[in-house]
Amino acid sequence: MQNERTATIERKTKETDVSLTLSIDGTGKASLSTGVPFLDHMLTLMTVHGFFDLRIEANGDLEIDAHHTVEDIGICLGQAFKKALTDFSSINRYGDCALPMDETLARVTVDLSNRPFLHYDIVRLDQKVGDFDTALAQEFLRALSLHGGMTLHVLVAYGENTHHILEAIFKALGRTLDQATAVNNRLSGPLSSKGSL
DSSP states (O other), X not given: OOOOOEEEEEEEOSSEEEEEEEESSOOSOEEXXXXXXXXXXXXXXXXXXXXXXXXXXXXXXTTTOSHHHHHHHHHHHHHHHHHHHTTTTTBOOEEEEEEEETTEXXXXXXXXXXXXXXXXXXXXXXXXXXXXXXXXXXXXXXXXXXXXXXXXXXXXXXOSOHHHHHHHHHHHHHHHHHHHHSBOTTOSSOSOXXXXX
């Protein structure tokens, strides 16, 4: 019987107070209260399409802007994946998804390698979607990759509607992480010729 792959992360600073619980082997249930509605929407998409269960309660200095809140949630989510996966044993490690959203095609590729790196190459976005500063999507992904030990490549070669572009990225992120975290019964340790990551 596979061990339960869950993690709870608490992060409290002078700027934010975040409580996050992740279950990798979930059913796509999201209970999110970040104070940033568009981020709640994107993380719900990631959760549903990745079949994770995710709960977040966050309070941040939104009177300034959403930057600290979005980044700290990325930090906590990355830490949660890393904690839940422990030493990355017995998982596929790699994931890749090309996902269409109307006129947009997004591709997200990940290596759960304990070597954090983000490559973010997308078409130009409108500065805002509603009240959300779209530059914060990259900040979220950078924090996720850094604190989750993920090599993460996000590519959008074409797309016009900024909402569609970000939605495609987060859906593809969920599917990609689902692939990479899936248990491979042929493995007894990390997928590495070196024997460890």
